[in-house]
Amino acid sequence: MTTNSLRVRYAPSPTGHLHIGGARTALFDYLLARASGGAFIIRFEDTDQTRHQESGIGNQLDGLKWLGLDWDESVDVGGPYGPYRQMERLHLYQQYVDQMLDQGSAYRCFCSELDLEQERSEQEAQGEMTGYSGKCRHLTKEQAAAFEAEGRKPSIRFLVPADRIIAFEDKVRGHVEFDSNGIGDFIMVRPDGIPTYNFAVIVDDHLMKINLVLRGEEHLSNTPRQIIMYEALRLPVPEFAHLALILNQDRKKMSKRDESILQFIQQYNELGYLPEAVVNFIALLGWSPQGEEEIFTLEELIEQFDLDRVSKSPAVFDMDKLNWMNNLYLKKTALERVVELSLPHLQKAGYISADPDASTMEWVTALVGINQERMRFAAEIVELSALFFKEELIVDEEARAILSEEHVPIVLRAFLEQVHQSDELTVQGMPELLKNVQKETGFKGKQLFMSIRAALTGQVHGPDLNVSLYLLGKEKIAARLEKLL
Numbered sequence: 001m002t003t004n005s006l007r008v009r010y011a012p013s014p015t016g017h018l019h020i021g022g023a024r025t026a027l028f029d030y031l032l033a034r035a036s037g038g039a040f041i042i043r044f045e046d047t048d049q050t051r052h053q054e055s056g057i058g059n060q061l062d063g064l065k066w067l068g069l070d071w072d073e074s075v076d077v078g079g080p081y082g083p084y085r086q087m088e089r090l091h092l093y094q095q096y097v098d099q100m101l102d103q104g105s106a107y108r109c110f111c112s113e114l115d116l117e118q119e120r121s122e123q124e125a126q127g128e129m130t131g132y133s134g135k136c137r138h139l140t141k142e143q144a145a146a147f148e149a150e151g152r153k154p155s156i157r158f159l160v161p162a163d164r165i166i167a168f169e170d171k172v173r174g175h176v177e178f179d180s181n182g183i184g185d186f187i188m189v190r191p192d193g194i195p196t197y198n199f200a201v202i203v204d205d206h207l208m209k210i211n212l213v214l215r216g217e218e219h220l221s222n223t224p225r226q227i228i229m230y231e232a233l234r235l236p237v238p239e240f241a242h243l244a245l246i247l248n249q250d251r252k253k254m255s256k257r258d259e260s261i262l263q264f265i266q267q268y269n270e271l272g273y274l275p276e277a278v279v280n281f282i283a284l285l286g287w288s289p290q291g292e293e294e295i296f297t298l299e300e301l302i303e304q305f306d307l308d309r310v311s312k313s314p315a316v317f318d319m320d321k322l323n324w325m326n327n328l329y330l331k332k333t334a335l336e337r338v339v340e341l342s343l344p345h346l347q348k349a350g351y352i353s354a355d356p357d358a359s360t361m362e363w364v365t366a367l368v369g370i371n372q373e374r375m376r377f378a379a380e381i382v383e384l385s386a387l388f389f390k391e392e393l394i395v396d397e398e399a400r401a402i403l404s405e406e407h408v409p410i411v412l413r414a415f416l417e418q419v420h421q422s423d424e425l426t427v428q429g430m431p432e433l434l435k436n437v438q439k440e441t442g443f444k445g446k447q448l449f450m451s452i453r454a455a456l457t458g459q460v461h462g463p464d465l466n467v468s469l470y471l472l473g474k475e476k477i478a479a480r481l482e483k484l485l
């Protein structure tokens with residue numbers, strides 16, 4: 001790999017499961033890296049120990065794996081620029097702190113939380129803009145020593161230069177600029193010696209040779225802070241691309257509590273979505289392909305994805321579209337795989353035992369087979385197949401109308417007789433059985449099939465009748481017809 005090939009990173013704070021927003025950032029990183037022969041790196045930003053969850057690391061990686069992504073460097077696969085979690089990199093930051101302190105671009109600040117709070121309320125009382133006043137900028141050596149003697153531990157603040165316009169060309173948003181006067185001196189290292197996000201991120205991105213930083217728009221206002229630190233250290237500044245927000249169906253900002261959409265990748269896994277459909281859907285959250293086609297494999301996405309076609313306006317998360325897309329993928333998926341996805345849901349519902357035998361599996365395969373076209377995700381199999389499990393049959397209005405017709409009892413009686421006479425109901429044997437009913441009663445076509453369907457499924461429409469009858473089985477058919485007659 002040449003030194004100037006693309007190096008991109010996804011840098012989650014491991015606070016929980018993989019969120020749809022994080023998954024999108026990771027996917028876009030991955031697509032760019034794979035298309036260019038570059039490297040995709042996952043780095044964990046765990047310096048905020050109050051929000052850190054150890055399981056978060058595994059959860060993030062599991063989510064990405066489920067989506068079908070892989071990476072070149074991270075905590076699990078290693079790499080030349082590790083370690084890949086910040087709490088294991090603490091020894092790497094000091095050199096840059098020292099450099100900044102020496103050259104006067106950072107200083108020690110001894111203000112306590114209480115001092116800062118006081119300062120803030122004074123500013124508020126005066127009607128001034130709140131923010132750190134920079135009062136520790138000019139401490140003398142003696143003053144600093146006195147504070148240290150008191151046992152105060154300093155934080156390190158970056159000295160933000162006044163009157164600077166900090167500008168950059170964002171690969172998504174175009175020209176962006178900030179006035180440095182709107183940025184107070186910010187903390188780079190907390191009193192406990194742990195770097196803050198803004199500082200750690202520039203050191204790591206530099207040491208890991210990241211040359212494109214792709215992330216969510218919520219980090220846009222951090223970017224000028226990062227740029228002035230790169231500049232103070234005379235380090236090359238990477239390129240940036242900030243992805244617009246993902247809004248919920250009501251076009252409002254998503255909150256973690258929002259239940260109108262599934263926000264975590266884990267939930268899609270649990271409900272039996274297909275990862276390739278979820279990836280396809282996520283790719284379209286902000287990116288628009290060149291033509292009309294919207295259905296892409298990961299390989300095709302690698303080929304087609306282009307940052308130039310990523311929108312700077314927010315994307316709207318449309319759950320119906322995702323369900324439509326997943327259904328489209330499910331229909332094209334091999335039946336065995338759909339069965340595999342569906343089985344755990346039938347088991348969880350208590351419909352199928354933990355260790356099904358071959359004939360049960362044959363039955364399940366037929367069940368999934370007649371529902372494959374309709375299913376939006378595998379968990380729906382439970383609802384779609386309730387008819388075959390529930391004792392109580394719900395008969396809808398149309399079916400009730402059919403059942404009140406005169407010929408119905410005749411047909412049903414003859415059919416019940418046929419069922420009693422056969423050893424076993426099979427899909428293949430069903431046409432002959434129905435033929436016998438026809439011969440005996442003289443009723444055929446709609447009059448024959450509709451009566452049986454309405455009586456046994458409570459509906460006039462539904463999947464293949466032969467398969468439905470096989471799935472119901474002798475006992476259920478007999479019980480339902482006897483009750484009805």
Ligand code: GLU
Binds near residue numbers: 012045214216219
């Ligand atoms: N740790 C940050 C987050 O999870 C990443 C920000 C970045 O990519 O620079 O939001």
